[in-house]
């Protein structure tokens with residue numbers, strides 16, 4: 393089982409949105425079974441999952457001090473991918489989450505404030521010796537800031553070649569416990585998420601080869 397964590401000190405960078413979307417897209421791409429973990433006490437991912445009708449991806453409860461054990465159990469249960477949401481902070485908790493991850497995805501909005509805020513997360517991931525990649529989120533068509541942000545982030549690590557654009561479908565779909573791939577299949581947003589997963593999958597394949605996994609059950613009534 394591979395473990396991807398979305399982390400960024402800046403709030404509203406898109407961590408929770410992208411964890412849900414990447415989890416569902418990985419199932420669509422047969423990279424599962426996928427299990428989601430919410431390590432943010434605000435529990436937005438858990439609330440979204442509880443409002444969801446489709447059974448996949450699964451959701452597991454996260455107790456921070458037992459994260460390594462939890463991940464070990466999920467691996468034994470046969471999950472192929474664990475996608476973890478984290479709080480908008482630099483804290484010992486975030487450190488524990490990053491420490492058990494194979495790959496850290498740092499979402500960043502193309503703005504000077506967001507770029508500056510990403511620095512602390514970058515430093516933490518580097519200090520823990522974990523692989524990191526960036527994804528530009530909330531981009532605007534034709535905005536030079538997106539290109540500038542890509543250039544700045546590229547100096548620190550790989551950046552997903554496709555940016556996630558600012559589009560109301562990302563929020564709308566999640567109201568109903570869904571994602572853009574389920575609410576508007578084949579649309580522009582669905583293609584962006586597909587490209588994001590393909591990028592992440594390629595990075596994981598280079599560093600964390602996949603092993604065979606068995607199917608498992610899901611839990612309802614999740615909380616963070």
Ligand SMILES: Nc1ncnc2c1ncn2[C@@H]1O[C@H](COP(=O)(O)OP(=O)(O)O)[C@@H](O)[C@H]1O
Pocket residue numbers: 402403404405406407408409410436480529530531556557558559560561562563
């Ligand atoms: N690409 C996007 N386009 C439009 N709205 C977005 C996009 N990404 C995130 N959002 C919205 O921005 C807000 C913050 O996103 P969220 O995923 O909760 O960020 P974080 O978990 O990093 O704090 C939410 O209301 C979400 O619906």
Ligand SMILES: [Mg+2]
Pocket residue numbers: 407408409432436477478
């Ligand atoms: Mg969040």
